[in-house]
Amino acid sequence: MAKKDIKPATPVPAPRQPVFNFPLRIKYIILATIGLLFYGNTLWNGYALDDNGVILGNAYVQQGVGGIYKIMTADAYSSYLQNLHASQNFVGGRYRPLSIVAFAIEQSIFGDSVFLRHLVNIIFFIATLFAIFYFLSNFLLKKIPRGEDYAFLAVILFAIHPLHTEVVANIKSFDEILSLFFILLTLIFSLEHLQKRNKKYLYFGVGSLFLALLSKEYALMLVVLLPLLFYLYPGENKKNIISLSIPYFVSAFAYLMLRFYSVGFPHSDPTVRFINNQLRTDPYYLATSIQKFATEWYALGKYLFMLFVPYPLSCDYSYNQIPYHNFKNITVWLSLFTFIGIIYWGFKLLKKKDSMAFPIFFFVLMLIPISNFFINVGAVFGERFDYHASLGFVIVISYLVFRFTRKVTFSLRKISITVAIAVLLLTCAWETIARNANWKNDYVLFMHDVTVVPNSEFADCNATVGYINLSLQPGNESRKTNMLDSAVMFCRRAINLDKTFPDPFINIGIAYYYLSNLDSAKYFWDLVQGGLYPNHPKVKFFQPLLAQSYLNEARAVGPNNIQLSINDIKKGLSEDSTNPELWYNLGGVYFLAHKDDSARTAWIKTLALKPDYQEAKNGLNALANPSAGIMKK
Secondary structure, eight states, X not given: OOOOOXXXXXXXXXXXXXXXXXXXXXXXXXXXXXHHHHHGGGGXXXXXXXXXXXXXXXXXXXXXXXGHHXXXXXXXXXXXXXXXOTTOOOOOOOOOHHHHHHHHHHHHHHOSXXXXXXXXXXXHHHHHHHHHHHHIIIIITTTSTTHHHHHHHHHHHHHHOXXXXXXXXXXXXXXXXXXXXXXXHHHHHHHHHHXXXXXXXXXXXXXXXXXXXXXXXXXXXXXHHXXXXXXXXXXXXXXXXXXXXXXXXXXXXXXXXXXXXXXXSOOOOTTOEEETTEEEOOTTTTOOHHHHHHHHHHHHHHHHHHHHOOOSOOSOOOTTTSOOOOTTOHHHHHHHHHHXXXXXXXXXXXXXXXXXXXXXXXXXXXXXXGSSSSSOOXXXXXXXXXXXXXXXXXXXXXXXXXXXXXXXXXXXXXXXXXXXXXXXXXXXXXXXXXHHHHTTSHHHHHHHHTTTOTTOHHHHHXXXXXXXXXXXXXXXXXXXXXXXXXXXXXXXXXXXXXXXXXXXXXXXXHHHHHTXXXXXXXXXXXXXXXXXSTTOHHHHHXXXXXXXXXXXXXXXXXXXXXXXXXXXXHHHHHHOTTOHHHHHHHHHHHHXXXXXXXXXXXXXXXXXXXXXXXXXXXXXXXXXXXXXXOOOO
16 A cells, blocks of 8 residues: 655744834833833923813813713803803804813812813823733734734834824814724723623623713714724624614614703804904905815815924914815815725725725714814814824824835834834924923923914914013013014904904004003004994903003103193093093193183093092182182192
8 A cells, every 4th residue: 555645834934023023012112111201391381372261261171070961962062151241242153061070079178279171181192002002912913913013003103193292282183182092991881782782781781882982072973983993893794784883873863862952053153253252254264165165175285284294383284374276176186086095095995804994984084073064063174083094094104104114124113113113203293392381381382383274263362361461460560562563463463364353453452552562552452442342341451541540651741742642642532431530630730721611521421420529629720719819649
């Protein structure tokens, strides 16, 4: 019997050596360390930008836990805006109560601790990094060769991205952090349920989705993304996809009902916008339909571009910062065709049930809520709006890095990726840590950003306030004039951008007031009173001060130039006609000018305002009996 030929056994392929060859515990420690190193210096920052409206100026937050019911049943800015403009209805459907409830609880437990609130932002940002890595390494990229390497590179890129500074450094943006965190928990629990068929994970997933929706509206995109994720999961058929998705649809529907009950559905009033504490039109108020549509596509392109080149960073992209575009601009077409290509690529991968389709559609769908296509978000662009979409971006970039280096030897690939990460880490740390310092407070933020956004009236106005306040601080006496001159310069720039916006007129008047240029201050405040914003509270506050300054000038001139004294006092009365000192001194100057009838009228007015004003009585007696004399003041 002939022996059978024995074929050699097929060699078992050696396990792939990971590029990031660290124990799992060390990877999590690295992520936490990056989060602390990159954002630790925010702990010594104060409040800035929207913190005033959401925290400091929010009566419901200041009530602590007692304000939670109102927070859950009101627009996010309702308390702040009603305090500013009690007669106006500003309900715009900004329903994201979860972060504001957290602020109220912090207020009750820790008081107004800005340090703690910055710490909470950092802690939840690090928790988000952990959730990203867990989701990618245990689910989305688990079946892909080197999936854990892809996952770790993606989360490193997300952690160090400078575009996230606004989200972490600005306390108000806790809503962005909570939103993505609970979106990730929803994805994790939904797949845990899919794997283990344990209902507790379904309950956790449905609950996480509801919390994500209460954080911000991005989570509505999970109505599409969750069925997509279930479709990409191996072995699932279409019937299972629908049945698995129904509980999450119910959760989203319950949220919409709560939202509708509390604030109504998102909407915008074309006659009202809120910028810098003033009534303003929305950022597209002056745009044609074509300009609006083209600029929206340009903004989407800018979101993608800033993910590649996050520099320079700015806290403001409001009216006139990004000019209106049309379809003659090549950048609009470039953005349009780029997104068409991205979506086409996503469908091509989806057809193959390739898991990389998920981050592509995650990127695109997370831009929809802030695209202005359907709901006006109040700004053409915002860096914090890129936070969610950036997750899809870094996953795709990580995938492309390993795909394009697949033919390179392992040692060269490892060295190349390590060196690239080191360079990026240092570059991004330099930009992020420096940018965190800019978020110290409103003054520091805008006095820096005004040099970055030359077409922003919002930045100009806020930088002006910073220069004015700094000029009045002890120790700045030698620099006072230069600081106030800078304030005037930025106000004039803002006025040139928009002559209907009252704030720069008010602020330039304040700067001129402290420069002792009273006529210029009066000129700009009179413009506000005359139509831009009659009875503006800030102007009403400064008018008596200006009137007193005119009186001081009149007294300094004295009898040397009686007509100039009369003119100064009249200017003062035009600002504050209820000041008896002004009327008395006007009578005194008229008396010196031998205009007895005018003096009598002024002193009678003085006594009408202040009946016990003895000097005015003496003046009237002097007119009646010239030999009695008059007490001069």
